[in-house]
Amino acid sequence: MAYTVLARKYRSWTFDELVGQEAVATTLKNAITSGRIAHGYLFCGTRGVGKTSAARIMARSLNCLASPGPTVSPCCECESCTSISEGQDVDVIEIDAASNTGVDNIRELRSNTVFRPARSRFKVYIIDEVHMLSTGAFNALLKTLEEPPGHVKFILATTDPQKVPATILSRVQRFDFRTISVDKIAAHFDAILKKEGIEADAAVTRRVARLANGSMRDGLSLLDQLLAMGSGRLTLEMIEDVLPTPHDEQLMRLIGQWADRDAAGALTSADTALAAGYTLERLTESLAEQVRMLMLLHICGDQTELIDVGGAVRQEMAALAKRFEPEAFVYMIAVLEELRRNVRFSALGRSLLDATMVRLASAVSYRSIQSLLEELGGAGGAPVANAAVPAGRPAAGAPQASVRSASAPVATRAASKPSGGSSEPAPRSTPAASVPAPAARRGAKPASQEDLRYARSEPVVREALDLFGGTLINVERVGQARADQPTGEADEDVSNGTDTEDKG
């Protein structure tokens, strides 16, 4: 017996079976029972969330031969109901706009709309990926949508409603399909496995549901792949074999390396992941998802139900999340999204990925400007007094730089390892670029060119300037008192443009 893929075998037949789209189902059912059926609908949503299923259910509800009129409970057995499910009904015409984008296709459709349906009440046109139509085709479609014959209904579906012209949007009823929650997808899988008589480790359906990314169809095809692996129990190991996705642990190690500012480690971890068969895109997406979960843990608390992770993994993740400021998550996700978009179209995908690893590992231990200033400003004293000097490095008489940022940044890096690392041969003096107290600043003499050049050559100053796109506006010599301070880690504190002296 030929194997029927799960997505087809367990396709929803009625509105009540439509998983995860309760709001859409209720509204459409109400339209049918009240007899207020529009002549055009637009179903929007990402792939695999049930748009085509809903369109077919709608067609079945309109045309079920066992009912004297449109019904919310089609029989699912009559000729009309069953042939709609196969996409082969004479009166329910499915068009894939992705491969029929031309104006001629739509003109042909238009000329056919004048004919009455062969055996059902309505002629239903389901146009999938409607945003792919050419401008000419849209115009032709518009004419039909303006004055459709009473026996014609249009159901348009799209993953990209932004690309559907406003003239079309204004003539249809729009429904937005949500991505389906992990819970609902997992529960659906559990039910399917039960019907199929297949046992699975408890975590399997949830893991598959998570990998499905809100798409029932993607989840079901992954489940198909697992079932194809053979008889017996479904295990988590099987998922790894079928769809190599970076483990949580691998992702956590990589993100931890960013926090450690360990670029070499991050590059190695990325290489290991790619060698194991993960694609650039999947690695990037998985990292972004992991960062997102860390962000939710950080902001909503360790016990948040917004993420679906349990036990020991959750504890580890919460600990990692605490190593970052909220702004750092925003930054990391933005950088990863940029990477994801770029690797898709670039032949240099691997280079871009590696560059991103270095970028995130060298800039990610973020602290917000605010928290920095608070810490430095402490008891309201001069922030300079709190700046620490790195251990074993001379500080007396070294020029100290004030850095002005060109734009207000979201985050800065601080309290990290001195940049360059301890292996750097050349000894450095005070790398503390700090915000002098206004009082100190007023009495300060303008810096000599030599001091300015010296300050600009300081790695930490350069880094701070790069990070904020800032300009070096002055350098002040720090008195002997600075050298007597206890030594500590290098701090960078950078003005965010709040001081009033301005040289551009």
Ligand SMILES: [Zn+2]
């Ligand atoms: Zn029927």
